[in-house]
Amino acid sequence: MNKVIxxxxxxxGRDIDTDVIIPARYLTTxxxxxxxxxxxxxxxxxxxxxxxxxDIIVAGENFGCGSSREHAPIAIKGxxxxxxxxxxxxxxxxxxxxxxxxTVVEAPGITNFVEDGDExxxxxxxxxxxxxxxxREMNFQPLPSFLKQIIxxxxxxxxxxxxxxxx
Amino acid sequence: xxxxxxxxxxxxxVGRPVSEGEIVLVDLDxxxxxxxxxxxxIKVFKEMGGKKVFDPSKIAxxxxxxxxxxxxxxxxxxxxxxKFARETGVILYDIGDGVCHQLLPEMxxxxxxxxxxGADSHTCTYGALGxxxxxxxxxxxxxxxxxxxxxxKVPETIKIILNGNLPKGVFSKDIFLExxxxxxxxxxxxxALEYHGSTISELSMDARFTIxxxxxxxxxxxxxxxxxxxxxxxxxxxxxxxxxxxxxDKDAVYENEVEIDVNKLTPLVAAPHTVDNVKPLEELEGxxxxxxxxxxxxxxxxxxxxxxxxxxxxxxxxPDTRLIIAPASKKVLxxxxxxxxxxxxxxxxxxFVTPGCGACVGTHNGVPADGENVISTxxxxxxxRMGNPNAFxxxxxxxxxxxxxLEGKIADPRKYIS
Numbered sequence: 218m219n220k221v222i223x224x225x226x227x228x229x230g231r232d233i234d235t236d237v238i239i240p241a242r243y244l245t246t247x248x249x250x251x252x253x254x255x256x257x258x259x260x261x262x263x264x265x266x267x268x269x270x271x272d273i274i275v276a277g278e279n280f281g282c283g284s285s286r287e288h289a290p291i292a293i294k295g296x297x298x299x300x301x302x303x304x305x306x307x308x309x310x311x312x313x314x315x316x317x318x319x320t321v322v323e324a325p326g327i328t329n330f331v332e333d334g335d336e337x338x339x340x341x342x343x344x345x346x347x348x349x350x351x352x353r354e355m356n357f358q359p360l361p362s363f364l365k366q367i368i369x370x371x372x373x374x375x376x377x378x379x380x381x382x383x384x
Numbered sequence: 385x386x387x388x389x390x391x392x393x394x395x396x397x398v399g400r401p402v403s404e405g406e407i408v409l410v411d412l413d414x415x416x417x418x419x420x421x422x423x424x425x426i427k428v429f430k431e432m433g434g435k436k437v438f439d440p441s442k443i444a445x446x447x448x449x450x451x452x453x454x455x456x457x458x459x460x461x462x463x464x465x466x467k468f469a470r471e472t473g474v475i476l477y478d479i480g481d482g483v484c485h486q487l488l489p490e491m492x493x494x495x496x497x498x499x500x501x502g503a504d505s506h507t508c509t510y511g512a513l514g515x516x517x518x519x520x521x522x523x524x525x526x527x528x529x530x531x532x533x534x535x536x537k538v539p540e541t542i543k544i545i546l547n548g549n550l551p552k553g554v555f556s557k558d559i560f561l562e563x564x565x566x567x568x569x570x571x572x573x574x575x576a577l578e579y580h581g582s583t584i585s586e587l588s589m590d591a592r593f594t595i596x597x598x599x600x601x602x603x604x605x606x607x608x609x610x611x612x613x614x615x616x617x618x619x620x621x622x623x624x625x626x627x628x629x630x631x632x633d634k635d636a637v638y639e640n641e642v643e644i645d646v647n648k649l650t651p652l653v654a655a656p657h658t659v660d661n662v663k664p665l666e667e668l669e670g671x672x673x674x675x676x677x678x679x680x681x682x683x684x685x686x687x688x689x690x691x692x693x694x695x696x697x698x699x700x701x702x703p704d705t706r707l708i709i710a711p712a713s714k715k716v717l718x719x720x721x722x723x724x725x726x727x728x729x730x731x732x733x734x735x736f737v738t739p740g741c742g743a744c745v746g747t748h749n750g751v752p753a754d755g756e757n758v759i760s761t762x763x764x765x766x767x768x769r770m771g772n773p774n775a776f777x778x779x780x781x782x783x784x785x786x787x788x789x790l791e792g793k794i795a796d797p798r799k800y801i802s
Contacts (some may be wrong), residue, residue, distance in 0.1 A: 232658055234766045236764070241745045245458055279569055279570035285504055285505040309519050309520065313521035
């Protein structure tokens with residue numbers, strides 16, 4: 218997997234809920250690309266068209282609060298986002314993201330460290346984020362390795378399959 | 385060092401004392417998915433190679449979020465759920481049976497001391513019965529349907545002490561809105577809430593479900609009530625299962641304590657667009673209301689409809705306001721019909737929709753227009769929640785919603801309660 222992720226930042230505020238990430242009226246499909254087209258539809262209609270493959274979401278506290286819909290991390294991934302970096306995550310969203318293989322990074326201080334449109338680089342192995350636009354660096358606590366392995370595999374399904382193969 | 389209720393329940397399941405922060409693998413007593421989350425769980429179940437579920441009598445799929453189906457896409461997903469239920473033998477609650485979080489306790493699937501997961505964030509509702517119950521996503525549900533187990537990090541606990549009696553016009557919903565105001569939307573993330581205090585003995589089971597239901601709105605994993613005569617007799621009269629209630633130790637250690645003097649509470653309202661944006665009703669009184677909604681897993685129970693009926697009896701709602709009611713289950717609807725509450729509400733101008741979640745979650749059954757204000761008994765007022773990002777949702781008790789429907793603007797229910 219990509220031990221280093223590089224991309225342009227789309228910056229959001231705090232308490233971004235899963236209803237805003239993907240409204241319930243779009244939960245008629247599991248197709249990541251289709252869900253991705255409606256990602257953040259109620260907050261910013263142009264979001265899906267502005268994202269380039271590999272871009273990064275940066276957000277404040279409590280990202281992904283609210284409904285348990287797993288379609289939320291799937292929509293973010295389907296929109297082409299490579300990682301979400303937040304001050305903190307809501308519990309169910311964090312677990313769902315790991316299960317579907319979306320890279321999530323909890324990095325207290327991130328919202329003061331980057332601005333919308335900045336180019337950043339996340340070193341997942343060493344717990345470092347570099348702001349390439351502003352030439353500065355910050356640290357974060359990487360996820361425990363077994364959770365990283367699930368994300369690396371592409372989610373819990375792939376992880377379980379790989380484990381079965383090596384048995 | 386004594387154990388909290390969350391710790392005590394998980395320790396009993398695991399068969400040894402567990403510590404906070406520890407990750408434990410637990411056998412589940414029951415699990416559930418609804419029509420927003422189950423189809424994805426079924427797809428993942430198949431991709432994982434699942435053929436049989438671990439125990440069909442411990443799994444329920446509930447069609448409640450879009451019930452009956454409002455469009456072709458959802459109809460296909462419902463079809464997928466019905467086929468899966470036929471293939472695997474899991475319990476299916478179909479259109480009109482009710483909201484998952486009313487059905488599971490009402491049908492006796494959850495009893496005190498249980499560990500339950502549901503692919504719906506408000507699964508924490510069963511904490512009212514002293515069950516460790518929490519929301520998960522579709523992949524976790526799929527894995528659990530195969531193995532009968534899931535993993536949890538044992539949470540730390542915030543003790544919430546409720547003392548005093550509910551003043552006139554103040555209800556369990558107002559108690560939780562006060563908790564949301566104090567803890568904020570992420571004040572209990574990853575943690576358990578545990579309720580203590582003298583107020584609890586006067587709270588009915590319906591009132592407790594309201595409070596436990598909203599634990600997730602402050603980020604909590606579970607919101608637990610200690611089993612007592614009220615909850616134990618509810619469980620015994622609704623379930624055939626045998627159970628031994630679990631209690632915390634007297635010397636349990638809590639991460640934090642929040643004490644609320646219930647005597648001093650007044651009606652509260654959560655203003656758009658976050659649940660912790662809580663204000664005294666007086667600050668919002670007079671805000672014009674185009675739609676009022678009574679229902680949901682928070683406040684769609686018989687007691688909630690009764691409270692509304694007491695305020696609306698013999699009166700007519702404001703002609704510029706719509707009042708939509710979705711009873712939490714078919715049983716609640718039948719009891720409302722039998723007791724005359726249904727007719728009182730109809731005569732006052734209310735419209736009844738199928739027991740289910742539609743209006744709250746914005747799939748159908750009451751999507752507001754641009755610029756409209758809605759007052760609702762639901763648990764969430766997020767932007768777009770009811771299906772239109774250009775509408776404004778206020779959350780309140782059934783009494784405040786009924787009084788507001790009557791006046792066509794946010795109104796004080798205390799005027800209408802003798």
